[in-house]
Amino acid sequence: MRLELSEDEVAFRQEMREFFTTKVPESIRDTVKGRHELTKEQIVESQQILNDAGLAVPSWPEEWGGRDWSNLQKHIWYQEMDRAGVPHPLAFNASMVGPVIAAFGSQEIKERFLPKTASLDIWWSQGFSEPDAGSDLASLRTTAVRDGDDFIVNGQKTWTTLGQYGDWIFCLVRTDPEAKKQAGISFLLIDMKSEGLEVRPIELIDGGHEVNEVWFSDVRVPAENLVGELNKGWDYAKFLLGNERAGVAPVGQVKRTLASAKEWAKTADRGGSLLEDPLTAAQVVELENELLALELTALRVVANSADGKPHPASSVLKLKGTELQQAVSELVVDLAGPASLASGSNENGTESALADWTAQASQVYLNHRKASIYGGSNEIQRQIIAKTILGL
Numbered sequence: 226m227r228l229e230l231s232e233d234e235v236a237f238r239q240e241m242r243e244f245f246t247t248k249v250p251e252s253i254r255d256t257v258k259g260r261h262e263l264t265k266e267q268i269v270e271s272q273q274i275l276n277d278a279g280l281a282v283p284s285w286p287e288e289w290g291g292r293d294w295s296n297l298q299k300h301i302w303y304q305e306m307d308r309a310g311v312p313h314p315l316a317f318n319a320s321m322v323g324p325v326i327a328a329f330g331s332q333e334i335k336e337r338f339l340p341k342t343a344s345l346d347i348w349w350s351q352g353f354s355e356p357d358a359g360s361d362l363a364s365l366r367t368t369a370v371r372d373g374d375d376f377i378v379n380g381q382k383t384w385t386t387l388g389q390y391g392d393w394i395f396c397l398v399r400t401d402p403e404a405k406k407q408a409g410i411s412f413l414l415i416d417m418k419s420e421g422l423e424v425r426p427i428e429l430i431d432g433g434h435e436v437n438e439v440w441f442s443d444v445r446v447p448a449e450n451l452v453g454e455l456n457k458g459w460d461y462a463k464f465l466l467g468n469e470r471a472g473v474a475p476v477g478q479v480k481r482t483l484a485s486a487k488e489w490a491k492t493a494d495r496g497g498s499l500l501e502d503p504l505t506a507a508q509v510v511e512l513e514n515e516l517l518a519l520e521l522t523a524l525r526v527v528a529n530s531a532d533g534k535p536h537p538a539s540s541v542l543k544l545k546g547t548e549l550q551q552a553v554s555e556l557v558v559d560l561a562g563p564a565s566l567a568s569g570s571n572e573n574g575t576e577s578a579l580a581d582w583t584a585q586a587s588q589v590y591l592n593h594r595k596a597s598i599y600g601g602s603n604e605i606q607r608q609i610i611a612k613t614i615l616g617l
């Protein structure tokens with residue numbers, strides 16, 4: 226495996242680095258680096274800047290704004306975004322529904338949705354999970370029954386991330402209750418302003434509002450909003466989930482946070498640099514080594530992905546990436562020490578004498594518990610690794 230970048234790749238990296246650090250407002254990048262929550266407006270503004278420069282959806286077909294980049298270029302693009310603290314293009318749009326519509330939608334659906342999906346003029350939500358249908362997604366019960374030119378949708382979705390911002394939701398719905406469970410599912414696009422659709426907030430352990438329940442009571446959805454063929458939704462969902470998993474290993478983000486943690490350790494108000502404490506130093510070095518190993522694995526996955534399909538080792542990236550993400554968030558709490566108890570003390574305009582990172586430490590730690598659940602829980606990733614990589 227070649228580990229050095231070619232001259233062209235170095236130039237490409239420089240181009241990305243310059244764009245991300247000069248064109249995306251510093252206020253947005255500082256919000257990301259400070260581990261604060263972004264507003265909807267910040268996420269939209271950032272994606273629109275990227276999209277105007279042709280940098281929002283490089284994996285899509287070129288006709289719809291994609292770039293004919295190598296996997297390595299896409300990897301560099303992603304790493305440099307993380308390095309600069311640029312928010313990733315909204316995953317629901319850029320790596321989930323967009324590629325599904327581009328691959329399986331009719332020409333009419335493509336023209337109607339893809340440009341606005343790339344530019345985030347439509348904010349998409351993901352309506353897959355339901356109570357009792359998470360890991361066992363094919364058990365989903367939300368129904369769509371044909372009535373003239375419409376489907377009538379009834380049921381409940383859950384864990385809908387940022388559904389409070391959503392304009393449209395892409396849903397898996399049961400269209401044939403008689404068929405084997407995977408065979409009776411369709412992929413439907415639903416306007417979230419439709420009558421009978423209600424979004425209810427779920428409060429998280431860190432006090433934030435990031436996920437929701439979405440309820441459907443006799444929601445009328447025009448049949449033309451069906452993507453691809455009736456009852457073929459499971460195939461499209463599998464395609465989508467493969468892309469989702471490939472994008473959830475937060476290597477660059479963890480690297481940036483670990484580098485910040487080392488700076489924070491030097492300034493922690495605990496009688497001198499905490500990096501001089503052998504236990505802390507050993508903890509940091511161990512995480513750095515594990516991160517380096519993960520980075521090399523990410524490059525191996527990039528080198529071995531073909532035809533736009535992620536290598537099965539993307540499950541290793543998801544598993545190890547989220548474990549390291551959680552470990553680094555734990556390290557930051559340790560570094561903050563008792564000050565981490567003042568969780569969120571600088572939120573809502575409240576002044577605090579504590580360093581910003583200490584007040585964020587516990588909130589982020591608690592929030593990152595989610596990482597081993599979403600995008601396919603880590604137990605499920607272990608099963609994929611056991612079956613498809615280790616052949617057990």
Ligand SMILES: Cc1cc2nc3c(=O)[nH]c(=O)nc-3n(C[C@H](O)[C@H](O)[C@H](O)COP(=O)(O)OP(=O)(O)OC[C@H]3O[C@@H](n4cnc5c(N)ncnc54)[C@H](O)[C@@H]3O)c2cc1C
Pocket residue numbers: 350351352353354355357358359360361383384385386387436595598599600601602603604605608
């Ligand atoms: C913060 C967050 C955001 C999310 N956002 C969205 C979203 O926007 N849209 C959406 O559709 N979904 C979303 N999800 C849902 C997510 O995909 C599911 O939570 C996930 O697939 C797990 O399903 P579950 O919660 O039903 O848990 P379950 O499947 O009930 O699992 C419970 C536990 O059992 C384990 N388990 C289950 N089956 C097996 C098995 N066969 N072998 C071994 N262990 C097993 C799991 O690993 C887990 O530890 C989100 C979840 C979270 C936490």
